[in-house]
Amino acid sequence: ETGVTQTPRHLVMGMTNKKSLKCEQHLGHNAMYWYKQSAKKPLELMFVYSLEERVENNSVPSRFSPECPNSSHLFLHLHTLQPEDSALYLCASSQTPSGLQYFGPGTRLTVT
Amino acid sequence: TQLLEQSPQFLSIQEGENLTVYCNSSSVFSSLQWYRQEPGEGPVLLVTVVTGGEVKKLKRLTFQFGDARKDSSLHITAAQTGDTGLYLCAGAKAAGNKLTFGGGTRVLVKP
Numbered sequence: 001e002t003g004v005t006q007t008p009r010h011l012v013m014g015m016t017n018k019k020s021l022k023c024e025q026h027l028g029h030n031a032m033y034w035y036k037q038s039a040k041k042p043l044e045l046m047f048v049y050s051l052e053e054r055v056e057n058n059s060v061p062s063r064f065s066p067e068c069p070n071s072s073h074l075f076l077h078l079h080t081l082q083p084e085d086s087a088l089y090l091c092a093s094s095q096t097p098s099g100l101q102y103f104g105p106g107t108r109l110t111v112t
Numbered sequence: 113t114q115l116l117e118q119s120p121q122f123l124s125i126q127e128g129e130n131l132t133v134y135c136n137s138s139s140v141f142s143s144l145q146w147y148r149q150e151p152g153e154g155p156v157l158l159v160t161v162v163t164g165g166e167v168k169k170l171k172r173l174t175f176q177f178g179d180a181r182k183d184s185s186l187h188i189t190a191a192q193t194g195d196t197g198l199y200l201c202a203g204a205k206a207a208g209n210k211l212t213f214g215g216g217t218r219v220l221v222k223p
Contacts, residue, residue, distance in 0.1 A: 004154070006154075040215075041215070042116075042212075042213045042214060042215045042216070043155075043200065043202075043213035045210055045211070048210065056210065090154050090155070091154075092154075097210075098204065100145070100157060100160060101157070101211065102157065103147075103154030103155045103156070104154050105152070105153050105154045106152075106153070106154050108152075
């Protein structure tokens with residue numbers, strides 16, 4: 001398998017649930033990203049990891065908790081989300097934090 | 113106010129017609145990228161432009177970076193239904209800086 005993969009592709013969760021999104025990149029990249037894409041809004045950068053260290057956190061609420069155990073895997077742990085958190089969550093990777101980014105297919109999250 | 117403004121927001125054309133999508137800013141970017149995103153998928157990188165005045169061609173797609181590196185355009189010649197999607201521009205103000213995305217232009221090419 002090549003490129004950037006994300007699981008699950010679709011997720012419906014209640015406001016009291018805890019779930020995790022997973023991203024895996026097979027490109028040998030050193031930087032990984034989480035983005036949020038809502039309807040009628042530009043892509044919003046949430047977190048950036050470089051060599052497994054978080055290098056950017058764009059004022060994201062603490063109900064979103066990222067984890068990068070190694071350079072190939074990135075998780076986004078979710079708990080006590082709000083309906084307005086419903087969106088497409090995209091993972092991306094690049095060779096370096098300034099390099100060209102390659103996106104996964106996204107996880108469509110619905111919070112009920 | 114978005115740093116990168118894309119226009120139009122939505123464009124519907126017939127197959128075979130031409131179209132142009134614009135990406136404008138008051139800021140200077142060291143590089144600008146164009147992506148296409150199809151429904152249910154993530155954005156796919158089409159091209160990166162880095163030099164003011166640069167023109168790049170990708171089959172029927174022509175990308176231009178403004179001389180002042182503040183704006184860019186994407187022109188599609190003889191559009192096909194497969195060109196349908198959300199076109200996103202993204203810019204980096206300097207090497208090593210994060211990307212800022214425009215709001216996107218949704219293109220629908222009807223058969």
